[in-house]
Amino acid sequence: MRYSRQRELIANMLKNRKDHPTADMIYASAREIEPNISLGTVYRNLKQLSEEGTILTLETQDKKIHYDGDVSRHSHFLCDKCGKIIDLFQPAETPKELNQLGLVVSSEKCVYYGICPDCQK
Amino acid sequence: MRYSRQRELIANMLKNRKDHPTADMIYASAREIEPNISLGTVYRNLKQLSEEGTILTLETQDKKIHYDGDVSRHSHFLCDKCGKIIDLFQPAETPKELNQLGLVVSSEKCVYYGICPDCQK
DNA sequence: TCGTTATCAGTAATGATTACTATTATTATA
DNA sequence: TATAATAATAGTAATCATTACTGATAACGA
Numbered sequence: 001m002r003y004s005r006q007r008e009l010i011a012n013m014l015k016n017r018k019d020h021p022t023a024d025m026i027y028a029s030a031r032e033i034e035p036n037i038s039l040g041t042v043y044r045n046l047k048q049l050s051e052e053g054t055i056l057t058l059e060t061q062d063k064k065i066h067y068d069g070d071v072s073r074h075s076h077f078l079c080d081k082c083g084k085i086i087d088l089f090q091p092a093e094t095p096k097e098l099n100q101l102g103l104v105v106s107s108e109k110c111v112y113y114g115i116c117p118d119c120q121k
Numbered sequence: 122m123r124y125s126r127q128r129e130l131i132a133n134m135l136k137n138r139k140d141h142p143t144a145d146m147i148y149a150s151a152r153e154i155e156p157n158i159s160l161g162t163v164y165r166n167l168k169q170l171s172e173e174g175t176i177l178t179l180e181t182q183d184k185k186i187h188y189d190g191d192v193s194r195h196s197h198f199l200c201d202k203c204g205k206i207i208d209l210f211q212p213a214e215t216p217k218e219l220n221q222l223g224l225v226v227s228s229e230k231c232v233y234y235g236i237c238p239d240c241q242k
Numbered sequence: 243t244c245g246t247t248a249t250c251a252g253t254a255a256t257g258a259t260t261a262c263t264a265t266t267a268t269t270a271t272a
Numbered sequence: 273t274a275t276a277a278t279a280a281t282a283g284t285a286a287t288c289a290t291t292a293c294t295g296a297t298a299a300c301g302a
Contacts, residue, residue: 002268002279023258038282043259045280058232059180063258063290079237086237093231102238110214110231111179116200116207117223123248123299144289159251164290166249184259185289 001052006030006037007045014055014069020076020085022064058085077103122173127151127158128166135176135190141197141206143185179206198224 013029014021021029027042046067049055058066058076062083075093077086086103098105134150135142142150148163167188170176179187179197183204196214198207207224219226 004268004280006281036282038284040260040262040283041281047260053228056230057182058230059182061178061180065258075231075233077233077235077237079240080234081236081240084237084239088233093233098233102241103233103235104241105233105235107174107234108231109177109179109234110196110229112196112198112209112214112219112224112226113201113228113230114198114224114226115202116198116205118205119200119202120223120225125249125299127250157251159253161252161291161293162250168291 001048004045006034006041007048009034009037010042010045011049011054011069014049014067017069018087020058020066020068022066024064026067060085077105080106122169125166127155127162128169130155130158131163131166132170132175132190135170135188138190139208141179141187141189143187145185147188181206198226201227 009030010026013026023039023043023046026046027037027039030037030042046055046065050057050067053071056068056071058068060066060078060083066085070087073090075088077088077098078084079086086101088098088101095105130151131147134147144160144164144167147167148158148160151158151163167176167186171178171188174192177189177192179189181187181199181204187206191208194211196209198209198219199205200207207222209219209222216226
């Protein structure tokens, strides 16, 4: 993969913020620094960076993909009402500790990613 | 919520199958029994049923929502290559046990849902 | 049985994401 | 350092899963 100023900008922006922005939010921020960057470029690079493992994705109920520049091991809390995303770093991931953070948890979704036995052949 | 033949059909179909179909897959199956059911009806009812907690959703990388009629506590394995979804019932959710199932796990995503402190006020 | 209204079928609209194309920028190599 | 090969880009059009809309139908309490 070749170097590109646009990709570097996008990656750095994600590393320097603690929220979980969508593509259009990143596009808006990137425009302030690189006024001619296009939305397609943002999408393409977000896809590349996430496939590389440089950033993470978070598929939520709002039909938009949220991106996370923090690839350290942590989970997320998603508010069913306002859609807010809260980082959960260990060891705050037991029902007790979640309650102590003031979070009322109603459900939990855990997904593992990798290669299945069929595709390993 | 009123009774509807269409909603009952959709719910029953999901309860009776062990895969994780998308809306259009459910639409196709439903058409075989209820030939005039519309795609909009399928989407509307899937949304209602999942908001109720009768069924679960699984947001994957393929941009389609997958539905699961099994609401018992379990996780999922998602193959990065073929997109296959595999149910993981406890206690098969430790790295060791996942390996014993022949699954090479490269990453893991855990999300909790509920109401955040702000929205509880 | 009747009135209210949730639900439906069918279709149009939405909107996030991807594809396309001519141009520009990176990088390996002479 | 100049050059050729080709990723990557900006700008725009297309895709397609999902939602919204509308007039007709069906559930169900009174």
